[in-house]
Amino acid sequence: MSLLLFYLLFFASSDAFNTNSWHKRKQAVLASSLPSIEELENDPFMKQVQHGADLCSALQEDPSNADIHERIKAQLRSSDGIRGFMVSYLTSEDTSPKALVVPDGLAEVLQEITRSNPEDLVPLAFMNVIMPTAMSTMHNEEDLRQSSVQTAKRGLSILATMTGEHQSVKSNAKAILNVALDSKGEDIDSKLIEYWNSFFDKWGYKDEQKKDISESMSLFLTSNYTK
Numbered sequence: 001m002s003l004l005l006f007y008l009l010f011f012a013s014s015d016a017f018n019t020n021s022w023h024k025r026k027q028a029v030l031a032s033s034l035p036s037i038e039e040l041e042n043d044p045f046m047k048q049v050q051h052g053a054d055l056c057s058a059l060q061e062d063p064s065n066a067d068i069h070e071r072i073k074a075q076l077r078s079s080d081g082i083r084g085f086m087v088s089y090l091t092s093e094d095t096s097p098k099a100l101v102v103p104d105g106l107a108e109v110l111q112e113i114t115r116s117n118p119e120d121l122v123p124l125a126f127m128n129v130i131m132p133t134a135m136s137t138m139h140n141e142e143d144l145r146q147s148s149v150q151t152a153k154r155g156l157s158i159l160a161t162m163t164g165e166h167q168s169v170k171s172n173a174k175a176i177l178n179v180a181l182d183s184k185g186e187d188i189d190s191k192l193i194e195y196w197n198s199f200f201d202k203w204g205y206k207d208e209q210k211k212d213i214s215e216s217m218s219l220f221l222t223s224n225y226t227k
Contacts, residue, residue: 048084
């Protein structure tokens with residue numbers, strides 16, 4: 001065997017050229033830079049905002065990484081964690097069409113949390129659509145208006161992944177639509193009507209904002225539910 005052939009075989013089989021090994025080392029380095037499961041489950045809101053930024057950055061780099069998915073799942077188990085994650089995810093500066101596509105791994109996490117913690121996730125997910133939708137007509141500056149529109153679109157993408165995972169998703173959408181239209185549907189949960197009426201009053205939404213919100217909810221319902 002020639003010396004050249006010997007070295008080619010040596011390096012070809014070497015761990016330094018092993019893609020599997022390189023990927024594992026990369027994952028280990030990435031994991032060491034991320035917040036722990038305990039931090040994600042227990043830290044207060046302001047720390048959750050930073051955790052969300054770290055996780056969103058990691059997710060963008062490696063969207064199929066199961067360890068990142070587990071950490072996001074831990075963060076989404078609390079209201080502070082949900083808000084902290086969504087602050088970063090929904091306000092990404094990426095305006096390309098692919099930014100509206102929820103990665104499969106994140107979609108599965110959202111679906112699981114919708115089933116296990118609908119009380120926190122579902123109303124917050126709707127707020128993440130309602131608020132930027134309303135702000136798109138309340139801002140005076142065009143760049144802020146467009147930023148709000150993009151955030152609302154991302155929020156709708158999140159909601160679409162949750163469709164069918166818990167009945168409260170459809171119930172909240174119908175209640176919000178009724179409140180925005182100042183309507184009184186007979187099959188609408190009265191407690192949800194009261195909840196969203198109070199939310200609209202708190203933020204001072206007027207006819208223009210209600211019109212935009214009703215159009216958004218109508219689109220969501222017709223796109224994701226047959227009835």
